[in-house]
Amino acid sequence: MENTLVIFKPATIQRGILGEVISRLEKKGIWLVGIKMVWFNDELLDLHYAHIKDKAFFPQLKEAMSISPVVVSCWKGVDAVETVRAVAGATNCRSALPGTIRGDFGMSIQRNIVHTSDSKESAEIELKRFFKDEEIFDYKLNNHEYIYAFDEI
Ligand code: ADP
Numbered sequence: 001m002e003n004t005l006v007i008f009k010p011a012t013i014q015r016g017i018l019g020e021v022i023s024r025l026e027k028k029g030i031w032l033v034g035i036k037m038v039w040f041n042d043e044l045l046d047l048h049y050a051h052i053k054d055k056a057f058f059p060q061l062k063e064a065m066s067i068s069p070v071v072v073s074c075w076k077g078v079d080a081v082e083t084v085r086a087v088a089g090a091t092n093c094r095s096a097l098p099g100t101i102r103g104d105f106g107m108s109i110q111r112n113i114v115h116t117s118d119s120k121e122s123a124e125i126e127l128k129r130f131f132k133d134e135e136i137f138d139y140k141l142n143n144h145e146y147i148y149a150f151d152e153i
Helices: 010-014 018-028 042-048 058-065 080-088 101-105 120-130
Strands: 002-008 031-038 070-077 114-116
Touching: 002 018, 002 080, 002 120, 010 018, 010 058, 010 070, 018 031, 018 070, 018 080, 018 101, 031 120, 042 058, 042 120, 070 080, 080 101, 080 114, 080 120
Parallel strands: none
Antiparallel strands: 002 070, 002 114, 031 070
């Protein structure tokens, strides 16, 4: 089992599709173990997007990410990082496959509905950035034996 970070971006909240997008992850069988609303400030954005700070679109991305609060969430599952990336789809919503979150809910590269951690290492770092240990809950869904075979978890 591993944990991964999903951020529901400001446009997702403004467009009123947060519930539907969360529902995609729930239905997949990944389980929600932490969630809260956060308003990105400059410092947090510089840290979170340090890997793209030299890109021309960076100032615009910062503006879009701080225009209203975001919802940050932690999801747990076997291979959760890779699975959530697959459910989210390609960065560019226009080329993301139908059936993925970005493929079904967006038309933008920048306003692409969700952020998801891209590796186990970055998931660990990113989750610590947004959550205290006690804000990530250790519990079992009572249907998990219908989601996984016994030898998968
Ligand atoms: P991902 O979020 O799919 O892991 P990246 O880490 O490469 O993608 O980029 C971080 C975020 O920067 C993207 O989610 C998107 O909001 C924005 N972004 C990436 N590439 C572009 C681009 N070419 N033009 C505008 N915004 C972009």
